[in-house]
Amino acid sequence: MKKFRFPLDIVLEYRRQVQDSLQVELGAAAAEVRRQEQVLENARRRYADINREYREKAALGLSIAEMRGYETGLKVQQGVIARELSQLETLRRRMEAKRQELVSAKLDVSSVEKLREKKLQAYVKDVEKSEEQFIDDLVGARSNSGRSASLES
DSSP: OOOOOOTTHHHHHHHHHHHHHHHHHHHHHHHHHHHHHHHHHHHHHHHHHHHHHHHHHHHHOOOHHHHHHHHHHHHHHHHHHHHHHHHHHHHHHHHHHHHHHHHHHHHHHHHHHHHHHHHHHHHHHHHHHHHHHHHHHHHHHHHHHHHHHHHHO
């Protein structure tokens, strides 16, 4: 009997490749999110360091120019934090979109795989039925030839 051939194997392979590609893209997006989280953490740490230094020096006494310099530095750092946080949120949204694409791709692959499995089971059932029919025909032919031989004697 001929070998099982699923007509949608090409589609299944393509969908698997898409799924693998999306998995890689999701990994890259997750790495970008982690990198951006580190950038944001560094910006927050820098703000805390500037603020701590400002408070320590303010306790000892600062000139107005130095005070304004620290306040400007803190405002700038707040802007950096806001910008990095916004970038992080954008990256998280992209990552979530990739995750949703991956889930959809996995569903696509799964549906074709289930269809393939059903077709394979039907094929195996047909093969078994065909083999049973062949055995029945063979047994019938032997019994008929046995009867023919006994009738001739």
